[in-house]
Amino acid sequence: MRVTFESFSEWKNYLERSTVPIWRPVLEYEMELRNRTEQQIWDGLAAAYAVMRDAVEKGLTQNMQSISGMIDNGAKKIKNSPITVLSEEFKMLIYRSIAAKEVNACMGKIVAAPTAGASGILPGILTTLQDLYHLDNQKIYEAMLVAAGIALIIERRASIAGAVGGCQAETGTAAAMGAGAITYTFNGNIDQILDSVAITIMNMLGLICDPIAGLVEVPCVKRNASAAVIAFASAQIALAGDSSIIPVDEVIDVMGEVGQAMDSRYKETALGGLAATPTGKKIAEKVLKNPSEIIHYNDENIS
Numbered sequence: 001m002r003v004t005f006e007s008f009s010e011w012k013n014y015l016e017r018s019t020v021p022i023w024r025p026v027l028e029y030e031m032e033l034r035n036r037t038e039q040q041i042w043d044g045l046a047a048a049y050a051v052m053r054d055a056v057e058k059g060l061t062q063n064m065q066s067i068s069g070m071i072d073n074g075a076k077k078i079k080n081s082p083i084t085v086l087s088e089e090f091k092m093l094i095y096r097s098i099a100a101k102e103v104n105a106c107m108g109k110i111v112a113a114p115t116a117g118a119s120g121i122l123p124g125i126l127t128t129l130q131d132l133y134h135l136d137n138q139k140i141y142e143a144m145l146v147a148a149g150i151a152l153i154i155e156r157r158a159s160i161a162g163a164v165g166g167c168q169a170e171t172g173t174a175a176a177m178g179a180g181a182i183t184y185t186f187n188g189n190i191d192q193i194l195d196s197v198a199i200t201i202m203n204m205l206g207l208i209c210d211p212i213a214g215l216v217e218v219p220c221v222k223r224n225a226s227a228a229v230i231a232f233a234s235a236q237i238a239l240a241g242d243s244s245i246i247p248v249d250e251v252i253d254v255m256g257e258v259g260q261a262m263d264s265r266y267k268e269t270a271l272g273g274l275a276a277t278p279t280g281k282k283i284a285e286k287v288l289k290n291p292s293e294i295i296h297y298n299d300e301n302i303s
Contacts, residue, residue, distance in 0.1 A: 059099025075099035097124025118174035147177035158256030165259025178231035198244035208266035210273025
């Protein structure tokens with residue numbers, strides 16, 4: 001019988017009664033759910049992580065210009081920019097998260113973690129973590145299981161879909177997954193891992209889903225970078241022992257409540273938010289008129 005949790009408190013209580021690492025119940029869940037051996041699950045994680053790394057690499061080396069024209073090699077622009085606001089490491093996190101998400105916008109192969117709209121966050125976080133701190137692959141795979149366990153509970157208690165809960169549900173969940181993964185790799189305890197999740201979500205509550213022209217490009221790609229930054233900030237706070245105050249399950253319940261109360265215009269319908277601005281509407285009109293032609297944007301083009 002696989003172990004399933006309806007709440008983060010159940011996950012914590014289970015770990016306190018046993019001697020298994022935090023990722024073990026998630027591994028066992030995957031083994032039974034997919035009827036696979038433990039080695040097959042590890043192999044699957046390795047394959048998924050290889051796709052994440054490849055997406056980052058492609059986003060930084062290949063032409064990333066979407067048919068709509070709204071995505072135009074942003075990751076490479078950031079990487080090659082002579083301006084470094086905080087540090088090269090901070091810059092790396094941002095351009096890697098954007099790179100992987102741009103691959104999605106350009107119809108490349110990605111890992112939906114947990115959704116395609118948030119597919120740049122975990123790759124940006126995990127590859128940056130590994131390369132900066134020289135983590136072995138096994139540690140990354142374990143962190144991926146921790147992240148998966150976080151997403152499973154959020155999906156049960158709230159939602160991971162932008163069409164149901166807004167962008168807080170998609171990028172918020174991905175950022176929470178990343179924060180938990182980061183905290184785990186720094187040997188954070190269960191309380192710190194759950195605090196990192198809570199802190200992340202409480203700082204992304206109410207984020208709407210308003211893709212211009214209905215495409216998961218703008219503002220989605222840049223939100224992936226911002227969400228990755230929030231994940232690192234939340235992990236830093238939690239690892240220092242500065243708790244979220246509000247328990248993580250209560251924070252997730254609030255996210256679900258906010259998602260239910262959110263007007264449908266702000267849940268992936270492209271009828272509100274940035275999609276409903278004058279410029280957003282003009283872009284949508286041009287995209288619909290030229291569905292197979294790359295549009296180059298400038299002031300004259302969208303005026």
